[in-house]
Amino acid sequence: MSYFSDPYEYDHETINEVFDDNDDNLGNYRIGHYEDDEFVITYVGKGNIKVRLNDHFKDEYHDDYFTFSPEEDDEEMFIQECEDFHDNESTLKNKNHPPVPKSKKCPVCGKEGGK
Ligand SMILES: [Zn+2]
Numbered sequence: 001m002s003y004f005s006d007p008y009e010y011d012h013e014t015i016n017e018v019f020d021d022n023d024d025n026l027g028n029y030r031i032g033h034y035e036d037d038e039f040v041i042t043y044v045g046k047g048n049i050k051v052r053l054n055d056h057f058k059d060e061y062h063d064d065y066f067t068f069s070p071e072e073d074d075e076e077m078f079i080q081e082c083e084d085f086h087d088n089e090s091t092l093k094n095k096n097h098p099p100v101p102k103s104k105k106c107p108v109c110g111k112e113g114g115k
């Protein structure tokens with residue numbers, strides 16, 4: 001079970017404070033904003049969190065806040081990303097299903113990899 005941090009403001013200063021350059025910074029992340037008091041998730045992803053968050057400054061997936069869960073296990077990251085995707089499908093900007101590795105299946109919808 002992953003534990004996600006409280007949301008941080010999504011700016012370069014905060015990213016540099018939260019993530020060390022010397023770490024791999026692997027894990028899952030969610031990007032979003034507040035509507036009233038509710039955190040609305042508009043993008044979910046995994047990988048090197050610091051690198052990915054910096055990349056999203058340049059695309060439409062940038063938003064006001066991010067939250068993350070450190071994780072080094074590929075399988076765990078994949079499962080978490082699929083759950084995050086399906087849990088938040090209605091508010092996500094990117095509606096493409098996360099890539100499913102060959103010989104794996106999405107734990108939520110059963111989509112198979114390598115096809
Ligand atoms: Zn799925």
